[in-house]
Amino acid sequence: MNRSLSDRMFVTFNFAFTLILLAVVLYPLAYILSASISNPLAVNSGQMWLWPKGITFEGYARVFQNAEIWMGFRNTLLYTLLGTAIHLAILLPCAFAMSRKDMRGRSVILVFLLVTMFFNGGLIPNYLLIKNLGMMDSWLAIVLPNAIGIWSIIVTRTFFTMNIPHELQEAAEIDGCHLFGVFLRIALPLAGPIIAVMSLFHAVGLWNQYFAAMMYLSDRSLFPLQLILREILILQEMNTTMLMNGDQLDSLAEQARISDILKYAVMIVSALPLLIVYPFLQRFFVKGVLIGSLKG
Incomplete structure (x- = not known):
């Protein structure tokens, strides 16, 4: 041509x-x-x-010689897997139900859900809520408060509406499949792209989470990786400042050198697992993020 x-x-x-x-x-x-x-x-x-x-490779050696780094890896992996599983267990049934045309009152429920996108209790009420529920110093404080988001429900509901025709669901029900069977045998097998996208979005948020851990956790054995790495960087900067005030030039130079080595090694250590996982989900991710595009 x-x-x-x-x-x-x-x-x-x-x-x-x-x-x-x-x-x-x-x-x-x-x-x-x-x-x-x-x-x-x-x-x-x-x-x-x-x-x-x-x-x-001194930076990596120093990072991985720290036992708390491995503890943080273990905790973060646990929080990410459990949190993502809980997220999907709540998200998928809710979005599927909201996509059903025969669901009564779904418009009213959607309005109530949308209100929570614009109004939030704030930091102090959230802290008091977690404390009163007895979730302080617990993995529940990391995975439960943000287990579901309204944006995720809306996107997943849109996927079910656009990609799983209601006629297909009716045909399954005529053949004797109950509602839970339609969800488990028809909707879920066809929802691979959106499951991959929502899993990746939520897993990335949990993997990078440190603020909630800083607020709700005081037991160091429960600290996630990002909080451990944050403390390492802050500790190195504090040590450098203390040495500078003490005019110990030789120690200051060595401490600054170690701090620079650790800074970049820590970035790689914290980001590498997600960079490894993403290529395996890329084909689902690309399809899932195109929800709402025009179809020929």
């Missing part, structure tokens, strides 16, 4: 723009990865801008 000059210019522009966008996205990741295994002096002086300089 012969393309006109304007078409070729348009394709060339899109290709160049995509390459520039790719470079903008990939460069920070490549820089952090290279900085995590480079000599901090080369990083701070600007000698390292893409490829590693003075390769050293």
Whole structure:
């Protein structure tokens, strides 16, 4: 097919723009990865801008020698798996019920749900609620308060409405399948894309969670990974400040070097698990985020 000059210019522009966008996205990741295994002096002086300089794995060694890092990994993995399972167990039945045309009062229920998107009790009432429910210093304080979101319900309901025809559900009911059977045998097998998308969204939120843990947990054995890493970075900065005030220049230089090594290694350690998981969910993710697009 012969393309006109304007078409070729348009394709060339899109290709160049995509390459520039790719470079903008990939460069920070490549820089952090290279900085995590480079000599901090080369990083701070600007000698390292893409490829590693003075390769050293001291940062990773120091991170993984810390027993609390492994404890944080275990806790975060537990919170992520349990929280995502609870999220899906509440989300999918609720969204499926809201997608049914024969559900009475679904418009009224939707209005009440939408109200919670605009109004929130606030930090202090939430804290008092968690305390009065006896969930302080418990994994329940991490996974239950944000187990479900109205935005997730609306998106999942839209998926069920657009991709699972009501006629298919009626046909199953005529064949003797009860409502729970329709949900388990028809709706869920066809909902793979939206399940992957909602699982990934919620899992990322739980994996990066540290504020709720900082508010509700005082037992260090329950701390998630992000809170442990945050404390490591803050402790390194505090030690550097204390040494600076004490005029211990040799110790200050060594402490600053260790702090720079840990900073980039910690970033990689906290982000790598999600980067590994995402490619396996990409095909479902791309399909799921296109909910609402026009169909030919």
